[in-house]
Amino acid sequence: MSRPELIAPPEIYYGDTEAKKYTQNSRIQQIQAEMTYRALELLNLPPDQPAFLLDIGCGSGLSGEILEEQGHAWVGVDIAPSMLEVALEREVEGDLFLQDIGQGFGFRPGSFDGAISISVIQWLLNAETSHPSSSPPRRLTRFFTTLHSALRNPSRAVLQFYPSSDDQIQLITSIAQKAGFGGGVVVDYPNSKKAKKVFLCLFVGNGGGQQVPKGLEGEEAGERAKFEKRREREKRRKDSKKNNVKDRDWILKKKDLYRRRGKEDVPRDSQYTGRKRRPAF
Amino acid sequence: MVRLITHNLLACHVKGCNTNNFPLQFQDVQIELREADFNADFLRGFLPKIEWNALVDAARQLGDTSLPQEQPTMIDDDFLKALHHVLLEIHVEEGAMVCPNCKHVYPIASGIPNMLLAEHEIG
Numbered sequence: 001m002s003r004p005e006l007i008a009p010p011e012i013y014y015g016d017t018e019a020k021k022y023t024q025n026s027r028i029q030q031i032q033a034e035m036t037y038r039a040l041e042l043l044n045l046p047p048d049q050p051a052f053l054l055d056i057g058c059g060s061g062l063s064g065e066i067l068e069e070q071g072h073a074w075v076g077v078d079i080a081p082s083m084l085e086v087a088l089e090r091e092v093e094g095d096l097f098l099q100d101i102g103q104g105f106g107f108r109p110g111s112f113d114g115a116i117s118i119s120v121i122q123w124l125l126n127a128e129t130s131h132p133s134s135s136p137p138r139r140l141t142r143f144f145t146t147l148h149s150a151l152r153n154p155s156r157a158v159l160q161f162y163p164s165s166d167d168q169i170q171l172i173t174s175i176a177q178k179a180g181f182g183g184g185v186v187v188d189y190p191n192s193k194k195a196k197k198v199f200l201c202l203f204v205g206n207g208g209g210q211q212v213p214k215g216l217e218g219e220e221a222g223e224r225a226k227f228e229k230r231r232e233r234e235k236r237r238k239d240s241k242k243n244n245v246k247d248r249d250w251i252l253k254k255k256d257l258y259r260r261r262g263k264e265d266v267p268r269d270s271q272y273t274g275r276k277r278r279p280a281f
Numbered sequence: 282m283v284r285l286i287t288h289n290l291l292a293c294h295v296k297g298c299n300t301n302n303f304p305l306q307f308q309d310v311q312i313e314l315r316e317a318d319f320n321a322d323f324l325r326g327f328l329p330k331i332e333w334n335a336l337v338d339a340a341r342q343l344g345d346t347s348l349p350q351e352q353p354t355m356i357d358d359d360f361l362k363a364l365h366h367v368l369l370e371i372h373v374e375e376g377a378m379v380c381p382n383c384k385h386v387y388p389i390a391s392g393i394p395n396m397l398l399a400e401h402e403i404g
């Protein structure tokens with residue numbers, strides 16, 4: 001199968017139809033979930049502490065749901081409006097931004113406790129236009145430089161991607177290094193054609209004081225079971241939360257309170273007021 | 282779903298716009314209030330990242346005056362509750378954010394800010 005990034009620009013490739021197809025495909029759900037769990041493991045966050053994370057190329061929020069399940073808050077950026085729309089429909093809890101990561105971020109220094117990116121940055125290796133500002137090295141440089149500054153010191157960014165050659169890995173790591181990152185590449189299941197996965201494991205500062213982790217060896221094992229368990233837990237969680245979402249009345253009361261406090265610009269009530277969402281955390 | 286937690290982290294990223302580019306000013310906004318689970322640990326961990334004056338001003342722009350002008354040194358439950366509401370329960374759904382320096386307008390539609398830049402604005 002030919003690589004999506006060679007077919008069309010991402011915001012075109014992931015149009016309405018593909019965005020839905022992608023998100024509903026249970027095989028894709030499973031693979032993206034497994035990689036997200038692995039990325040979280042490589043992030044090496046302090047245990048039992050809720051973190052504030054950036055999901056780069058968050059798409060429809062498949063990873064975001066896992067970050068939520070693990071108790072973290074997140075911000076997601078993606079260039080494809082249709083993917084973000086599916087994320088909205090799925091009522092993810094992260095704040096979403098329409099953004100081209102090749103243009104760089106505007107987040108203040110030290111904003112995030114970590115960043116993940118699943119199956120995204122291979123898209124940065126293709127020139128979008130003939131304009132010099134859109135050459136892959138320029139885009140990668142802006143991306144890594146502004147990502148580095150958006151992260152807290154120490155912290156990590158873990159980016160799983162699909163390189164098509166060792167030269168691409170070289171190019172990406174050298175630009176990440178120039179942008180100030182330490183760390184390196186982790187390859188899981190290097191000898192398996194199907195299960196092999198490449199993770200760029202980048203450190204800000206000492207990245208939490210460890211060596212670059214080792215890749216997993218042998219055959220992929222146990223991941224599927226973990227995934228199935230997660231779906232069950234998730235379902236139970238949703239069911240148990242259904243009853244305690246504050247209702248529209250509560251929200252309208254709150255708005256009324258604002259109005260009585262003398263705020264003229266309290267927004268009008270809309271059809272979405274009190275729409276049921278899963279609460280954060 | 283821009284909430285003040287992310288608005289407080291966001292500066293303008295237009296090429297050459299490096300000073301006075303924070304905080305972005307809200308314009309013509311519509312907000313929604315939605316409850317979120319209270320998590321004191323998360324809030325305590327997030328506190329050091331906050332630009333306090335920007336948060337207080339933004340909250341006032343959106344009609345919430347529950348935060349003290351000065352960041353308190355004593356962190357009690359009442360304060361954390363107010364902070365929780367301001368950071369996580371006010372959703373800006375429509376409108377725009379405008380850079381105080383270069384005046385670039387970042388439109389917000391269905392809660393999603395459009396951060397895309399034109400070719401000449403890319404650094």
Ligand SMILES: C[S@@+](CC[C@H](N)C(=O)[O-])C[C@H]1O[C@@H](n2cnc3c(N)ncnc32)[C@H](O)[C@@H]1O
Nearest residue numbers: 010032057058059062078079080100101118123
């Ligand atoms: C294979 S999907 C992965 C989505 C999500 N990370 C997941 O694991 O389900 C690749 C995503 O990268 C996004 N993407 C590609 N190039 C991008 C860019 N320059 N800026 C932001 N997002 C981009 C696409 O829109 C798409 O949502």
Ligand SMILES: [Zn+2]
Nearest residue numbers: 293298380383
């Ligand atoms: Zn600006």
